[in-house]
Amino acid sequence: MTRLREAVAFVRVIARRLADTAPAEAVHTKRALHGLSAPQDDRPRPPPENMLELLRRNLAQLFGAGRRHEATRRELCHAPWILWNGQPRGEAIPGLLDAVLNQAAEHRRTLRHLVHCWIVSFDPESASHRRIARELERLVRRSDDPRLAWARIAASEVSLFDATSGPNRLGHVLLTSSTPVEELSGRYGFAEPLRAASAYLKHALLAVLREWRQLASQKDALQFLDRLLALWTLDDGGRRRLRFDELRGAFAGGLLRPWLDGIRPAEDVRARVQRALLDRLGDPRVPGGSGRWAQVDRNAVDLFKSWLAKASLETFFQIIRHYALDRQWRYRERFWKACLDKGAISDVWLALAHEVKAAARLVQDLRGSYGTLSGGVDAKHAVILMRIGPLVLCEWSHNGRLRAWPADWKHAPQLGRSAYAGDELKTDSLVFPGGGKEDGLRHAGSDSGRWQDRAAALLRERAGVRLETKDYLP
16 A cells, blocks of 8 residues: 555656646646646545434533543544534533544544544634644644645645635635636645535635725736636536525625726626626526525615616617617617716616517627517517616607606506516606607607707606706717
């Protein structure tokens, strides 16, 4: 067995040297060599739950009765699995933690179990975690166990056993290094499935989000963003899902945090963040979609909705330019963009007729977030529903009229639905200032700003939105 271990160690050394000298373009070869040279781990697995509970009762009885000397080496070897879970926690059994540490100093497997369980159950606020961290670093550095090589490397390079700053340093290296994420994860022991789902890695990834706030405005922000998403995401049969779904609130809030103070993101960064959040948390505007956003800070949700509103408006503009060929549309586009720039539009939802849906699928920013439009409409029609203050407004493509309703009116259209009939978007609506009883506002007098003045007056009177003529006339 000793010769076999020596042979394996020799192969790893050679593989590491070859990987370092291989040309840069030999990407796949370098990756394979790094894999051969990566520190190996025995993938520790806990005993069955019933055995652990029996172990817990036996050790609690022995140590409680002052008979700790009767605990067997096997029992103490498995004791790390009960130290920080269940009732009573092993750490609360007087003398058990010291007995496990004493055995770990002489017994490789016990030390491996202790290191592994410390990482899986990591809690920087726990006195026992902080205390044991110093002992673990000393024991690991002294150990020659090849299956703890990853822990020695992590202790040296990212201060693994520093309970206060270790997760921050690990997160920093994972986010900013030029080494592939998968390779670093293996190097520091976090490719092992249980440690890949550990409390320690959770703390490291939360540190990654905190650091993203400073990196989001740098010129290479996209590179950092790709690494951040790779760290936070798992590939589940081709579907990308969050590694720690219970932290989705922190994930979404952390991604959006750099721009909550009004700073505008670079367009490529905004689009990438928007796609990532839609893919992993869904659209907060659709029925049922808000549930996955419930943990997210309200300001962050509002910011994200404003991004989606912009994407929906841009898509509507593209549809009009492609299908409607309406010479008046440039005036309508200018008006609604002015409202968007004023921050007046809090929510937007598209409804698309049959022929238009194919075009919308080409617009990645929407990610399928729109409703269908049918019933008494042309196959090339589209409508955009907007929430501005207490109002819901409906703008049609082609020559359709603009309508507005108080959102609390019973027949006011609801945003976020999957399907709409044309007739329900043409119900009795508010009369725009400067006119009599009418069925919506015709887009007449665009050159002189006639309809725009009336629409602006309604928004001023009903929603407190102030638009100047220069805002909406080219």
